[in-house]
Amino acid sequence: MKKYTLTINNHKIQVEAEPDTPMLWVIRDYAGLKGTKFGCGMGLCGACTIHLNGQAVRSCQTPISSVQATSKITTIEGIASSVDHVVQQVWIEEQVPQCGYCQSGQIMSAVALLKANPNPSDEDIDSYMAGNICRCGTYVRIRKAIHTAAQELKSGKNKTVKSTR
C-alpha cells in the first residue's frame, strides 16, 4: 500500500492504495463518489469517464500511480462550469437518460467534446462519442442534446451561470 494525495473536484484527499488500483475504484470506494460507473473494466464502454486536467479519460484504465497530486480530477459530481451546467440541463430538457447508468460517462464525454469543439457536426459527435456505449439506446437523443447544448452555449443562454473555475 502507498499513500497518495489526490485533487478530486477541487478537494484534496489522502488515499492509501496499491499503485495499480484504477482511479475508478479509488473515486467510487475511497472518495465515495458513486456517480462514476463501472461498465467493462477494459476502457471499452466509457461508463467510467472522468476528466483529468480537463481531458476525458477512462478511469478504469487510469491507475492511481499515474495521477499527480496536482492533477485536477473532475467527476460527474464535480462538474460546475458553464459548459457542464448547460449539458446537464439540456440532458434533462431532451430527456436523454433511460436507465441512466452510462449517462455520467456520456455527459463527461459530451462536456469534453464541447470544450474542444464548440460547434460539432453529426460526424464529430459520432466519432467523439463512439467510445461511450448506451445499452438502452439513447444515442438519438444524445446527438440531439449535444447540438442543442452547442446552440445554447453559442447564443449565450448560459451567461447567467458563472464558471467556478
Add this chain to the structure above:
Amino acid sequence: MSITQVHRRDFLRSISLSGTAFILGISSSKASEATEITNLSMPAERYNLSPYIVIEKSGKITLFNSKPEIGQGTYQSITALIAEELELSPDQYTIQQTGGEKQFGAAQFAGGSFSVRSSYFEMRKVGASAREMLLTAASKQWQVPVSDCFAAKGKIIHKPTGNSFTYGELVEKASTLEVPQNPTLKEAKDFKLLGKSIKRQDIPLKVAGKAVFGIDAHLPNMVYASIAHCPVFGATLKEVDKTETLKVAGVEQVMEVERVFGVYKSTGVAVIATNYWAALKGRKALKINWDYQHKDSFNSHEYTKTLHELAKNEGVQDASIGNFDEAYNSTSNKLEAFYETPFVSHSPMEAMNCTAHWTENNRLEIWTSTQVPSDVMRDIPIHFGLKTEDVTLHTAFSGGGFGRRLAIDFIIEAVNLTKVLKKPVKMIWTREDDTQLGPFRPPTFSALKGAISAEGKLVAFQHKVISPTIMAFLNPKNDKTQLDATMTEGISHQQYEIPNLKNLFVYADIHIPMFWWRSVTSSTLAFSHECFIDELAHAAGKDPMAFRLAMLTKDSDTKRLLHKLKEVSKWDSPLPKGKGRGVAQWEFFAGLGGHVVEVTKLSTNSVKIDKVYAVIDLGTVVNPDTVKAQVEGAVIMGITAAIKNGITFAEGKAEQSNFHDNPVLRINEVPQIEVHILAEGGKTIKGVGEPGLPPVAPALANAIFSATGIRVRKMPFDIDKLV
C-alpha cells in the same frame, strides 16, 4: 379491488411518519376484481394492504412505485397515475420504490411490458378515492356542499370564496371518513399528466450522478467479493489453490459459493477483500482445477447441426387451421425456407451485483438492482430458511435489465457469502462474468413452408420452431414432450387471414442457462416469420405491404398499424436507385409494433441503414415521450441483435467476453429513427417496453433484399459483408 384506509400499526417499517398521516391503499382480498384490463397475469398470491399514498400532516406526500425503474420510466408513469387523480403536480410528491413488501403483493416486478397497463385503472382509483375523501373532509370543515369544492395542485379549494386547505391540513379529518369504492375517475380531456410528455423525476438524479443503483450501496465495514465461475457450463469444482491469492494485499479470504439458477447449480470460488480491486487481483491469482464433466465438447457448430437434424421431426402442434397438408400438397407454387438465430446476452450496462448483510441475529438486508422485488422476497426467505419479516430488500435503480434482472441467481450468491461472513458484502460480477455466464436468450431455428394460389394468395402456411426451451431450464418437472408455448410465441397469433395453417414445435435439449430477454422468443421468431412472409410476397409477385394488407380484410389493430406505417414511411413513393425498404410487424403478449426500414446499397453485398420508421399501437398512452424513448431503444437493441456477433460456444464456454467481441451498437452506427404512437383508445392497453423490438430484424432483412436481392435467413448478419 377494494380501496382501504391503512392503519398506522399495519404500515411499513420502511417509512418513518411524522405525526398523523392519511394513508390509502388497496386491499387485494378480491384481487381478481381489479382486472378491468384484459390479458393481465396478476399472480393470485394473497396480500392485505398496499399503501400507495401517504399524506402527512406536515404536508409531505409520498407515492409508492411497485414497478422497479429499469430505464423504462415507471418511476414517473406509475406514480403519475395516482397523481393525476389526486391533482398533484410532479414536484409535489416524493417517490418511494417498494422492496417486495408483502403489503404490495406479488406484482412488484417489471417484466412483460406489463407495468403501466396493469396499473392504469387500479392506481387511478386509489388516487381518485383519496381525492374524494379530501374533498369531503374540506366540505365538512367548511360546512359547504362538496359540489362547491374542487381539488387542484395539492389543495382543496372552495369555489365561491376561494378559500383553500392544503392536503396536509385535511389529513386528520380525511382519515375518519369512509373510503369510496367506486370513485369517479377523471375524463381524459381533463388530464394534466396522463397522455402528456411529462418530464421524468429520475432524470435530474441521473444527470447529476446522484441516482443510486445497486452497485452504489455502501455500508460500514463492508467487504468486496469477486467470484471465479467455471465458464464451462455443467462443470464441477475439483480443487483450488489459493496460496498466491492470499498473498494479495487486501485479500481476506477465499471461499466456495453456490450459484443456483433454474435446474442449474454450480460452485464458484469467491475472493473476499477489503476493496474490489484486491478481490479482482486475488481472483486472477487463483489456481482452480475444474472437472468439466465432459461438457467441454459442447460447441455452437455441432449444436447448429443438431437443430437442423431435429427439424426433420414432425414435432408437436402449436395451432392448426383448415387442412395445411392437403392445401400445401395440392398447390404448385410452393416455398420452403430455413432460418437460424443465435444465443444473445442481455449485457445491461450495470453488471450483476448485490450487496447483502446477514447479521449476527439472523436478519438479512439486501441492496440490489432487480426487476423482481416480489420474487426476491418470496424466494430468498425460502432458500435460506428465514422468516419473511427478517428479510429487507432495498430496490435500487437498475442499470438496465432487459430480462436479466428477472433472475435472482446473483442475489443468492451474495447472500451465500454474507451468511458465512456475517458482515456486509458487495459482490460484483465483471463484464466478462456478465457476458459469459448467461443466462442467454435461447436461439430458435425455423422451418417454414408456404403455398401461393394462382391468384397470388397465401393458401397454406407452416412455421415449425426447433429450439431449446427456457421453461425446461427453469423447471425440472417440465414435460419436454409437450408444447412449450413460450417458444412458439406469436407464430399462430398474427392477424393474417390464412385459410390453412399448421404450426409446430420440436424440442431440443441443452444444458446452457437460458432466460427471458427483451421480447424473448418474439425477437427471433418475428425474424423468420416476417421474412418468410416477405419471401412469399415476392413469390406471389406482390408488393410486400400490399401482400400483407390483402391478408387483413377484417378490422384489426394490425391492419391499422400497417396502414399507419404505409402512410408515415411514404411506402408507395418510389425510392431512389440503390435504396431499398422493408416492412415487418409483430403482435405478441407484450403488444404490437411495426417498422419500415430504409437502407442504401453500398456495394453488391453491403448496405447502410438510413432510417427506421416505427409505429407502436398502445390504445392508451401515459407518457408519449417515454414511449418514444422506449421504441428508439428497442430499435437500437433490435439492430444490435440483428447485426452484431451474439454468443457462440466452443469447448463448452462462451467465446465472447466483453464489448470488444460482444459488441453493441454505438452512436456512429445509429440510423435516424422516427417513432409514431397509435393511441386511439380501445378496450386493451398494450405494452411499451418490448413491442418495438421484434420487427426490427425482419424489416431490416427485407429492406436488404429489396436493395440487394440478397435474402438473409440467419441472424446475426453482417451488413458490411452480406451472404
